[in-house]
Amino acid sequence: MSGYLLRRSIGALIVMWAVATLVFFMLRIVPGDPFAAMMADAGDMEAVEALRRKFGLDQPMYIQYLKWFSNALQGDFGTSIYGARVPVQQLLLEAIPRTLSIAGLSFIIALIIAVPAGLIAATKRNTGWDHGVTLFAFLGLSMPDFWLAILLIVFLAVNISWLPAIGYEPLSAGFWPWLSHLILPAIAVGTGFAAIIARMIRSAMLEVLKTDYMRVARAKGLKQSTLMIYHALPNALIPVVTVIGIAFALLMSGAVVVENVFSIKGLGRLLIQGILNRDYPVVQGAILVVSAIFVFSNLLVDMLYGVIDPRIRYDS
Numbered sequence: 001m002s003g004y005l006l007r008r009s010i011g012a013l014i015v016m017w018a019v020a021t022l023v024f025f026m027l028r029i030v031p032g033d034p035f036a037a038m039m040a041d042a043g044d045m046e047a048v049e050a051l052r053r054k055f056g057l058d059q060p061m062y063i064q065y066l067k068w069f070s071n072a073l074q075g076d077f078g079t080s081i082y083g084a085r086v087p088v089q090q091l092l093l094e095a096i097p098r099t100l101s102i103a104g105l106s107f108i109i110a111l112i113i114a115v116p117a118g119l120i121a122a123t124k125r126n127t128g129w130d131h132g133v134t135l136f137a138f139l140g141l142s143m144p145d146f147w148l149a150i151l152l153i154v155f156l157a158v159n160i161s162w163l164p165a166i167g168y169e170p171l172s173a174g175f176w177p178w179l180s181h182l183i184l185p186a187i188a189v190g191t192g193f194a195a196i197i198a199r200m201i202r203s204a205m206l207e208v209l210k211t212d213y214m215r216v217a218r219a220k221g222l223k224q225s226t227l228m229i230y231h232a233l234p235n236a237l238i239p240v241v242t243v244i245g246i247a248f249a250l251l252m253s254g255a256v257v258v259e260n261v262f263s264i265k266g267l268g269r270l271l272i273q274g275i276l277n278r279d280y281p282v283v284q285g286a287i288l289v290v291s292a293i294f295v296f297s298n299l300l301v302d303m304l305y306g307v308i309d310p311r312i313r314y315d316s
Contacts, residue, residue, distance in 0.1 A: 008302060012295040019291040020072070020284065024065055027280050034081050034278040055081065068284070077288075078281035082273075088285040091270060096289065098168050099266035102258065103251040105182050106190035110247075113194040118201025119228055122209065133198055140195025149188035149261040156184060166263040185258045193247050200243045204236035211235075237308050245301030 035051040052058045056067065071078065077088035121133035157165035163184055169177040208214060209232060217231050256268030263269075267286055274282035 005299075005303065008299055012299055015295050016288065016291050020069075020288050021065070023284055023287050024068060025061070027278070027283060028061055028064070034280070072284075072288070077285035080274075080282050081279045082277045082282075088281045091282060092267075092285055092289055095265060095267045095270045095286075097170070098264055099255050099259065099268060101171075101178075101182055102185050102189060102255045102264070102266065103248070105179075105186035106193060106251050106255075107248055108190075109186055110190040110194035110197060113190075114197035114201060117194070117198040118205065119233070121198065121202040122205035122232075123224065123228060125206065130202075133202065137195040137199045140191045143191065145188050145192065146257045146261050148191060149185065149258050152184045152188055153261070168262075168264045168266075181262075181264075185255070185262045185264065188258050188261075189251055189255055193251060196247055197240065197244060200240050201236065204239050205232055208232045208236045234308065238305065241301055241304055241308060245297050245304075248297050 035048045035055075035057070049058070056064055068078065075089065077092070079085045079087050080091060117133045117136065121130045124130050153165045156162050164181050165184075167181055169181050171178045205228075214227065214232060217227055222231075255266060256271065258264075259266040259268040260272065267290060270282060271286040271290070273279070274286060
């Protein structure tokens with residue numbers, strides 16, 4: 001398995017390099033630059049050229065790329081063109097914990113909802129419980145993240161004042177202030193994720209329940225809970241884990257929109273502001289981090305296959 005993981009890790013690094021390179025050149029192919037837009041009203045072209053020289057945008061594109069890539073290998077993503085020349089690393093270090101907090105809590109909420117719902121729907125097929133889970137999945141997949149976020153703000157933050165409507169508190173400020181600012185965005189992001197996982201668990205469990213070894217286990221007189229948890233669920237996890245790995249990466253894209261609704265300065269909001277301002281260093285750094293999360297979440301899923309099913313041996 002070590003050989004397989006080494007190959008997959010090298011492939012992951014190549015994918016990240018390709019994404020970073022593509023983003024670098026696509027940003028610069030678009031006509032104009034951030035300084036021309038910044039100084040458009042002033043009409044001071046000498047100041048624009050001075051800023052271009054300062055940030056190296058007057059050099060040939062391949063030289064810009066080589067300098068950026070060599071610095072990125074050392075963890076230096078440059079400084080923000082806007083934002084008082086703050087280093088991009090500092091902006092990312094402030095934004096990453098916020099986005100990962102939302103994604104992590106969304107993941108936990110989704111699993112808490114989806115696993116029992118999927119098991120109940122599979123064991124009580126074509127009953128009211130199954131129809132209820134199907135309805136929840138349909139609604140969860142149909143509601144956009146931002147629309148659900150606005151509803152949560154209106155009902156739980158404005159009308160009832162149970163939870164804060166906007167903002168973020170770091171964990172250093174206390175556990176409850178940190179958690180209370182994450183609950184609403186996590187529910188908004190995690191609801192659709194829970195719907196996907198619940199339907200996937202139901203489908204995978206129904207396939208497993210038809211197998212011969214499950215009939216033998218029932219003939220032995222095992223309890224229904226023992227059959228479902230210790231026999232059926234572990235054998236249904238392979239397709240479920242695949243979907244969970246993909247969906248966890250997609251939580252990052254969901255957080256992009258929800259962060260703007262709740263005014264949380266995470267990766268999504270940082271990326272959108274960077275794109276609107278044509279802040280090259282910020283956009284390149286943020287996309288590199290997001291692509292790393294996507295790539296390595298898939299790598300983690302591949303590693304879990306061998307843990308869940310010992311029959312899977314990559315080296316063979």
